Amino acid sequence: MAKEIIALEQRFNLKTPLKKIIITKTNSFDNNVRVVGPALALKYLEIRNCRIESIEISSANLVSFTYAGDWIRLFLWNVPRLAEVSLACDSRASTVAVFSTLHFCHSQLEVLTLKTSLIHKENYTFPGLEILKHLEVKIATDEDCCLLQLASFIKASPELQKLVLELTGAVRPEHEIGIKEAANCSRNSLRVVEVRAYCGRPGDLKLIMYLIKNAVKLEKIVVHPKEKC
Numbered sequence: 001m002a003k004e005i006i007a008l009e010q011r012f013n014l015k016t017p018l019k020k021i022i023i024t025k026t027n028s029f030d031n032n033v034r035v036v037g038p039a040l041a042l043k044y045l046e047i048r049n050c051r052i053e054s055i056e057i058s059s060a061n062l063v064s065f066t067y068a069g070d071w072i073r074l075f076l077w078n079v080p081r082l083a084e085v086s087l088a089c090d091s092r093a094s095t096v097a098v099f100s101t102l103h104f105c106h107s108q109l110e111v112l113t114l115k116t117s118l119i120h121k122e123n124y125t126f127p128g129l130e131i132l133k134h135l136e137v138k139i140a141t142d143e144d145c146c147l148l149q150l151a152s153f154i155k156a157s158p159e160l161q162k163l164v165l166e167l168t169g170a171v172r173p174e175h176e177i178g179i180k181e182a183a184n185c186s187r188n189s190l191r192v193v194e195v196r197a198y199c200g201r202p203g204d205l206k207l208i209m210y211l212i213k214n215a216v217k218l219e220k221i222v223v224h225p226k227e228k229c
Contacts, residue, residue, distance in 0.1 A: 022046040035059055071116070074101045083108060088115035095120055095149070099127050107131070114138065117168055120149040122180075126156035133161045141203025142169030144178050150207050151182035154190075154214060162192040163211070167204050171229055174202035182210065190215035194222045199229035 019041055031053040035045060040059045046066040047055065054073035057065065063081050067074065068088040076082070082105045087098070095118050099106060106127045113136040122145055129135075135157060139146050146169075154160070179202065193211050198204050212218065 019043045022048075024048040024050070032056070035062075068115075071097075076101065077104045079105050080108070084111040085109060086111075086113035086115070088113070090116075092117045092119055094118065095126070095152075096124055103127075110134065112136070115166070118149065120145045120152070122148060124152075126152045129153075129157045129160075131159055132157045133159060134164075135160055135162070136164040136166070138166040138168055139207065140169040141167050141201045141207060142172050142177060143203075144180050146179060146203045147182045147206050147210060148180055150210060151185055154187060154211075155185045158187065159189050160187065161189055162194070163190060164194045164196065165207065166196045167198060167201070167207070167226075169201060169203065171199055171201050177202065179203055179206055184214055186214050186216055188217050191217065191219045192222075193218065193220070194224070196224045197226040198223050199226050201229075 021042060021044070024046075033047070033052050033054070034056045035042070036056060036058040041061055042059050043061055044064045045057070045059075045062060048066070048068040050069060052069075052072060054075070055067065056075040058078040060078060060080060062079050064084040065076070065082060066086040069090070071089040071091045071093045085102065085105070093116055098114065098118065102109070107130050109129060109132055111134045112129065112132055115136070115138055117138050117140050120143070135153060137153060139149055150165075190211075193215065195204075195208060208221070208223070212221070
């Protein structure tokens, strides 16, 4: 893809290198997309709904990457300026797979959006998201580990300021789920919480109460009820 970027610059006689590329619904690339090159000026890259199997990115100037589509093999390396990542996948992915993908950049991320239902591994230790300020994540509250998953994100993100939760899952009685309790993790930085698709599930309430208890300087919590649960 580095060659294709250069070709675009030459074709349109651009005076400055491309800094932002958005690719949507195309079959014009090979199954394996590579965005690799030390001279790339590219800062913003979006790939949405393309039929590909893997993406490899090595771009020293890249600051923002967005991907939407099926879960694929994603390799991010040599991305020292990457501060914002958004992944929206139709199929479910495990927390292990997601953070393996972010192995080379998780400690430098400031904004992370995970619009896919994550499969939480109870004994998996999240890597440190030391400077993360904004987190958007989808959590299935009809699963017994939903509270553990939220607690893991809170524990891994000591500087988190805003949290957006998108809640999913069937409406089931608590005794059918057996939600596992999570250890408290007090945070001073978290100021704003936004909850989307609230349905009054037992897990919904547990997540909100956990945040109220642990975000000791919480200033605002906004709840958006789902129209049909």
